[in-house]
């Protein structure tokens with residue numbers, strides 16, 4: 001992601017290599033079934049200090065169930081969860097001490113001011129130093145509005161107050177489940193800016209979202225879930241590069257399809273009019289051209305089509321595609 005490198009410099013919490021050594025969250029084999037329905041199947045996640053990881057997936061993919069298991073709200077059927085080296089399934093309270101989370105729409109006392117609501121939240125955490133209130137209000141851009149009643153806040157301001165509340169105890173891991181749900185475009189943009197700002201300060205974040213744009217804008221890495229399973233994982237730009245489509249025009253499409261169906265690095269072949277669209281790594285286009293030539297198939301056109309994350313996402317989560325599978329559509 002273009003922004004990633006710039007942000008790594010901004011963060012100023014050691015080099016990226018130093019942070020790599022430090023794993024904040026490690027999930028392995030995490031599984032949850034509801035009756036015969038598998039909500040999450042063998043999920044593995046690794047989140048390093050200072051990283052912003054996006055957990056992406058369509059509705060019902062299992063994101064909320066995964067987060068709820070990490071937060072000890074739902075008991076896993078199998079798997080391990082380690083937060084800062086502590087086994088969260090065995091020592092839930094100790095593991096969650098350094099975690100801040102927002103998993104539902106925030107609920108506040110509407111007749112109390114923003115800062116008084118934060119004071120109530122701080123009590124639940126066993127108290128925080130007085131100066132921390134000003135710090136978190138500043139971080140979320142609510143300085144100057146903290147004495148107003150929450151009932152007068154916009155939804156975006158309430159969400160920012162909720163994030164301030166989750167940051168009160170200086171968590172090492174911040175978990176945000178669909179933080180822009182229900183917000184208008186301006187409110188969404190504010191939350192995205194806030195996440196970028198927290199990331200720039202070195203905050204480790206697990207962001208759960210079904211919004212591709214949001215994830216592409218703020219995350220270093222993304223894990224895509226579909227029907228409880230990981231179907232793709234990696235740096236967003238790298239994921240897109242791996243799965244670009246190559247448009248091909250040849251003199252004998254049926255023979256080309258027959259030949260290319262046997263090629264291991266071509267994931268998918270689609271036909272659009274007289275064009276063949278191949279899902280394959282773009283750097284193999286010379287190999288492709290040589291292969292066709294060697295089999296006497298003449299190539300009239302060969303060009304790489306860039307894909308949006310949206311197309312990629314539909315490709316890996318869509319019902320017509322078997323993840324990792326090949327086929328002619």
Ligand SMILES: Nc1ncnc2c1ncn2[C@@H]1O[C@H](COP(=O)(O)OP(=O)(O)OP(=O)(O)O)[C@@H](O)[C@H]1O
Pocket residue numbers: 034037038039040057058059060061062063064065066210
């Ligand atoms: N308490 C429950 N009882 C039965 N089935 C459940 C329960 N919670 C979740 N599920 C099922 O598990 C699957 C995963 O749901 P989950 O809410 O984790 O997905 P999600 O990716 O968070 O989707 P959404 O964005 O719609 O919340 C779905 O099929 C859902 O119907």
